[in-house]
Amino acid sequence: MPNLLEVRDLSKRFTSAGGPFRKARSMHAVNGVSFDLPEGRVIGVVGESGCGKSTLARLILRLIEPSSGTVAFDGDDLLAKSPSQMRKLRARMQMVFQDPYSAIDPRYTLTRAVAEPFEVQGVKPARPMAEEVAELLEMVGLNPGLASSYPHQISGGQKQRVGIARALALRPSLLVLDEPTASLDVSVQAQIIGLLEDLRTELGLTYLFISHDLSLVKYFCDEILVMYLGRVVEALPDTAAPARHPYTRTLMESTFEPDPKKRRLIAPLEGEVPSPFDLPPGCAFADRCPQASALCRTETPALSSETGHAVACHHPL
Amino acid sequence: MLSVRDLGVAFGAVEPLSGVSFSVDKGETIGIVGESGSGKSLTAMSVMGLLPLIGGRITGGRIVFDGQDLTSLPERAYRKLRGGRIGLITQNPMTSLDPLQKIGPQVDDVARLHLGMNANEARARTEEILGTLRIPEPALICDRYPHQMSGGMKQRIVIAMALAADPDVLIADEPTTALDVTVQAQIIRLLDDLVKQRDLALVLITHDMSVVAQTCDKVVVMYAGRAVEYGPVETIFDRPRHPYTQALIACIPRGLDDTARLTGIEGTVPTVINYPKGCPFHPRCTRAEAICATDPPDFSVEGDSAAACHFAEVADAQSA
Amino acid sequence: MKVSSMTARTLDTFARMSIGRAFASGIGMVAGGFLILLVLVAIFAPWIAPFDYAAQNLMNANAPPGWPHLLGTDEFGRDVLSRVIFGARTSLSVSATAIAISMAAGMTLGAAAGYFGGVFERAVMTVVDLTWSFPDILIALIFVAIIGPGLTSTTFAIAIAYLAQFTRLTRAQIVRLKRETFIEATINLGAKPSHILLRHLMPNAIAPVIVVGMLAIGDGIVLEATLGFFGLGAQPPTPSWGAMMSSGTAQLFLSPWVIIFPGVAVAVTVIAVNLFGDELIRALDIRDRLRGA
Structure with missing residues (x-):
């Protein structure tokens, strides 16, 4: 399968200006991220808060301008596009957002919200708009009778379905899912995940799935990128692959199994994710890593792959 | 140490909590698990005697702590217990800390x-x-x-x-929900150690079945303001008898160990104002029959565990 | 039967609209009712007023309230009631026009500043804040010096005096709304800035601005009266509540009704505007959004 998305060395540096009473600070929210997303595959990006996974999603869709690097969508360099070319292109790359509660304009009925993509892109659907909207609502498992409701009249899970209907209205090829179930109840999360799986096969979609939940990513994705402080530290080629980076192992061990017979005596990782501002040189994980050597504190390991299983560690497991 | 019997709570005419029972001993962890609006946090507030603060009152049942009924305890005496012999840990630490x-x-x-x-x-x-x-x-x-x-x-x-204050009972309301997984693992491990070292009775309120599976001895599953099933943690996970418990467990992605498709539970979690009549779960239940919509089910007890379902026995037969 | 059910339905729709809800409480009903009455009086002044507001009758100057001059006459023998009724016209139209101009300008500037940000935002806000630091009277004096005393100066002075408030409020709303997920989602659909601004940001920002505008009309009436009192506003013989009070000061003890009745008109109107504004804030549930702007 050809690559729908090719991300090369993508970085975003945020700086805060200094002043008389504070010094200028900068952080690399995303630092040199590269990967390919072949058509029809699902890549999961997993990491803890502040690892840059949400920023990465926005850089790829150019909702935030990258500091450096390139993004090619279907062979097209996105960063070379003019604003109006970019607006046209957005029809093909959509996003489902984390917070369904604020993802729909509170003054819009569901009909208006789902019809908005057509209005914005100046596209006239083949059918009358009302039929098109009803069809889209049904596709995401919503009763078309809800079409005249306002967002505050429906539940969180239903709002997320509306968000998905809006994203799919223009039949995109790429869907970036930014923690689409993080603010939903478990029973509703499972519904939404099931729906996304169905839609994927039905419409031949390609997903980039951002999540903090490793078990969910393992369940849902084909490949997994593990991020820590702005960098991809490991790229698992499939969900069964064992961890090679010490951080990935910690993440796996910290993820609880829903089975009381599989209680693990985890030796929890001490310390916490350091501040992303003005990171010292070397591997960002070195301070918490049981394997860390002097080399880890001076030289940042590059993501390298000999076996198709890339890891950024001087002493991989 | 702490036992709650048939607790009911009302705010004016709405009754967001009814028929909740559980007990916890020293050195033991009980998990109260449920989705949003199930009444699990309200249960914690009732035990802490904080209901008057938010305009609620206890309409029935008893909360017995160390042989003393707390439902009739005057506020002055409660103040000694609260934060003293009964400690509380909330989801957002900033609600407990003075900035x-x-x-x-x-x-x-x-x-x-x-x-x-x-x-x-x-x-x-x-x-x-x-x-x-x-x-x-x-x-x-x-x-x-x-x-x-x-x-x-x-x-x-x-x-x-x-x-x-060297408490006997610790109530932890979603203590790790706002934290990252690696930090969650640290905190859960810590609470686990504390229960053993200090002989604490821990009431762990959570929405996360995996956390329950890893830490609790006993479980109460709540749905729409009612306890629908309770029992030892192994029984609840191995042979759940309430359709809601079964569905809730089926909702958790298990990574590689189980490639079965996540199904979810049809419909939405009810809120206090639209709690269903009869069995609260019947509108979303695949096994519901006419009786479920009219009569609230009694607990069908089996050993240490019990499920409030008209067809709990049928579930037994199926899983056997 | 059919008509009454239609009326009932119209009333029902009105009651469910947020502005309609402000009439739901006792205070809202009385204050809102008074304001509607006042507007009607101002519009139909020529038909309601018992006398010509400019007709002098020096023989009957300073007549106390009685018949036929219900509220008495002033030092030229003009009917005070008629002048108060016509004064409502002046006060309401000057204040409402000024606030409308101010709101339109303030919303445009505030929305642009909030949406585009950066240097443009800083420039706009600096200028706008500067107008806020001048006393209202001083702004009015500047206009009087440029275009001479009269209602045009008064209108512009009031408009400038409230510009900062509307600009700041609108900007604050826009900045807050810009962070909402639905804005990012709409940008990601490929929407142009004009679509974001006109279809999402402005419609969501407008409610608190309207309420503040409503309250500002009350303040505008006071400001108009003040300028009139100093002779900077309406020029004789145009009746204005402020100018009437000013002329009444000379006969404060001789014929107090000349100053009392326009004063009462100003006070009652301003109180009604404020009470109704409070009800509106409650009905629209926007108390939080008015803070910090």
Whole structure:
């Protein structure tokens, strides 16, 4: 399968200006991220808060301008596009957002919200708009009778379905899912995940799935990128692959199994994710890593792959 | 140590909680698990005697702590228990910490208030507790403000405050929900150790079945303001008899161990104003029949566990 | 039957609209009712007023309230009631026009500043804040110096005096709304800035601005009266509540009704505007959004 998305060395540096009473600070929210997303595959990006996974999603869709690097969508360099070319292109790359509660304009009925993509892109659907909207609502498992409701009249899970209907209205090829179930109840999360799986096969979609939940990513994705402080530290080629980076192992061990017979005596990782501002040189994980050597504190390991299983560690497991 | 029998709570005419029962002993952890609006946090507030604060009242049942019925306890006596022999850990540590005060004095206050210690004794105790919570350099931390610490560290301080008065019961309301997984693992491990070392009775309120599976001895599953099933943790996970418990477990992705498709539960979680009649789960239940919509089911007891379902026996037969 | 059910339905729709809800409480009903009455009086002044507001009758100057001059006459023998009724016209139209101009300008500037940000935002806000730091009277004096005394100066002075408030409020709303997920989602659909601004940001920002505008009309009436009192506003013989009070000061003890009745008109109107504004804030549930702007 050809690559729908090719991300090369993508970085975003945020700086805060200094002043008389504070010094200028900068952080690399995303630092040199590269990967390919072949058509029809699902890549999961997993990491803890502040690892840059949400920023990465926005850089790829150019909702935030990258500091450096390139993004090619279907062979097209996105960063070379003019604003109006970019607006046209957005029809093909959509996003489902984390917070369904604020993802729909509170003054819009569901009909208006789902019809908005057509209005914005100046596209006239083949059918009358009302039929098109009803069809889209049904596709995401919503009763078309809800079409005249306002967002505050429906539940969180239903709002997320509306968000998905809006994203799919223009039949995109790429869907970036930014923690689409993080603010939903478990029973509703499972519904939404099931729906996304169905839609994927039905419409031949390609997903980039951002999540903090490793078990969910393992369940849902084909490949997994593990991020820590702005960098991809490991790229698992499939969900069964064992961890090679010490951080990935910690993440796996910290993820609880829903089975009381599989209680693990985890030796929890001490310390916490350091501040992303003005990171010292070397591997960002070195301070918490049981394997860390002097080399880890001076030289940042590059993501390298000999076996198709890339890891950024001087002493991989 | 703490036992709740048939607890009911009302706000005016709405009754968001009814028929909730559980008990917990020293050295034991009980998990109260449910989705949003199931009444699990309200259960915690009832035990803490905080209902009047939010305009609620207990309409029935008993809350017995150390042989004493708390439902009729006057506020003055409650104040001694609350934060003293019964400690509370909330989801958001900032609701328990004063942003304008240093950590040391905040934790000291608990011991001074409940144990009558003087300032020096209290500080020594604070530092000792912070040490047992694996907080590096307790003396240094005492001199910091809450905003200078990470979320995980703040949650440890809140745990320290709950422990400072040497409680018998600890109620933890979603203590790790706001934290990252690696930090969650640390905090859960810590609570686990504390239960064993200090012989605490821990009531762990959570929405996360995996956390329950990893830490609890007993479980109460709540749905729409009612307990729908309770029992030892192994029984609940191995042979759940209530359709809701079964569905809830089926909703958890298990990564590689189980490639079965996640199904979810049809419909939406009911809110207080539209709790269904009869069995609260019947509109979403695949096994519901006419009786479920009209009659609230009684608990069908089997050994240590019980499920409130008209067809609990059928579920037994199926799983056997 | 059919008509009454239709009326009932119209009333029902009105009651469910947020502005309709402000009439739901006792205070809202009385204050809102008074304001509607006042507007009607101002519109139909020529038909309601018992006398010509400019007709002098020096023989009957300073007559106390009685028949036929219900509220008495002033030092030229003009009917005070008629002048108060026509004064409502002046006060309401000047204040409402000024506030409308101010709101339109303030919303445009505030929305642009909030949406585009950066240097443009800083420039706009600096200028706008500067107008806020001048006393209202001083602004009015500047206009009087440029275009001479009269209602045009008064209108512009009031408009400038409230510009900062509307600009700041609108900007604050826009900045807050810009962070909402639905804005990012709409940008990601490929929407142009004009679509974001006109279809999402402005419609969501407008409610608190309207309420503040409503309240500002009350303040505008006071400001108009003040300028009139100093002779900077309406020029004789145009009746204005402020100018009437000013002329009444000379006979404060001789014929107090000349100053009392326009004064009462100003006070009652301003109180009604404020009470109704409070009800509106409650009905629209926007108390939080008015803070910090």
